[in-house]
Amino acid sequence: MKKLLLPFVIILGIVAQAQNKENLSGFNMLSFTYKFAPKWMAYVELQTRSIEDYTYIDYYETKGGVGYSINKNNQAFIGVGRYGTYKKHKISQEEHRVWLQYTLTNRIKSLKFDHRLRAEQRFFHNAITDENTNTQRYRYRLSATLPLNNTKVQPGTIFANAFEEVFVGPQDQFFKRSRTFAGIGYQFNDNMNATSGYMFQREFASKGNTTLHFLYFALNFTIDPSDDERDIHIPMAD
Numbered sequence: 001m002k003k004l005l006l007p008f009v010i011i012l013g014i015v016a017q018a019q020n021k022e023n024l025s026g027f028n029m030l031s032f033t034y035k036f037a038p039k040w041m042a043y044v045e046l047q048t049r050s051i052e053d054y055t056y057i058d059y060y061e062t063k064g065g066v067g068y069s070i071n072k073n074n075q076a077f078i079g080v081g082r083y084g085t086y087k088k089h090k091i092s093q094e095e096h097r098v099w100l101q102y103t104l105t106n107r108i109k110s111l112k113f114d115h116r117l118r119a120e121q122r123f124f125h126n127a128i129t130d131e132n133t134n135t136q137r138y139r140y141r142l143s144a145t146l147p148l149n150n151t152k153v154q155p156g157t158i159f160a161n162a163f164e165e166v167f168v169g170p171q172d173q174f175f176k177r178s179r180t181f182a183g184i185g186y187q188f189n190d191n192m193n194a195t196s197g198y199m200f201q202r203e204f205a206s207k208g209n210t211t212l213h214f215l216y217f218a219l220n221f222t223i224d225p226s227d228d229e230r231d232i233h234i235p236m237a238d
Contacts, residue, residue: 022213024215025051025054026054026214026215027047027217028217028218029045029046029235030218030219031045031046031219032045032222033221034222034224035223035225035226038226039070040066041069042064042067043065043077043079044064045061045238046060047061047063054215059085060083062081062082062083063081064081065080066078066079073105074102074104076100077103078098079101080099081096082094082097083097090127093127094124094127096123098120099118099119099120100118101118110151112145113142114142114143115141115142116139116141116142117139118139118140119138120139135169135171136170137169138169139167141164141165142163142165143163143236144161145234146159154187157187158184158187159234160183161181161183161185161195161197162180163180163236163237164178164179164180164181165178172205175204176203177204178201179199179202180200181197181216182197183197183198185218191221192219192220192222193219193220193222194218195217195220195236198214199216200212201213214237218236220235
């Protein structure tokens with residue numbers, strides 16, 4: 001039991017330190033995965049963030065796409081999404097995005113690693129100036145999931161997960177952003193799991209860097225009609 005409580009103690013300590021130095025932000029995610037064929041899946045994600053004030057939602061995402069499993073350890077994905085940022089309770093920026101993605105999975109015993117590469121095309125509309133712009137961004141994320149009371153993630157499993165992600169792009173600052181996440185979750189049944197944790201985010205800009213401390217919560221639903229015995233996939237902060 002002490003080992004299971006340790007990640008929570010660490011997260012609470014980090015959050016307490018963040019509150020003393022900078023404001024705490026919120027990051028909430030709801031996702032749906034549907035495997036409609038042996039190699040094909042559809043994915044939908046809804047997201048809200050409270051960036052400047054934990055009690056006020058000032059950012060949202062609605063996105064989804066289709067993935068194809070080339071084999072057990074390789075998946076391709078194409079996605080689209082809409083994103084909105086608010087300032088003083090009014091929309092300040094809207095974004096539409098399309099991306100291509102490739103994920104490579106490998107394992108060391110019970111520890112599962114995902115290497116994710118993503119190329120994004122982004123289209124912005126500034127609601128204040130009525131200006132339209134576009135840019136590209138590229139992302140690499142290394143994530144790990146470790147079941148704590150089973151050999152793999154299945155119903156009744158407590159799991160820990162973590163990732164490190166970097167964002168780069170051709171315009172302005174080459175290094176755009178970095179994210180570090182650590183959390184713990186529970187697989188309730190074949191169709192639902194929940195994760196909570198802490199995410200540290202650093203924004204790089206020519207005018208100065210910005211640091212964000214997110215308290216993260218996610219609820220994920222999966223529908224997989226196949227009878228195959230499987231290790232359930234855990235979507236992470238995106």
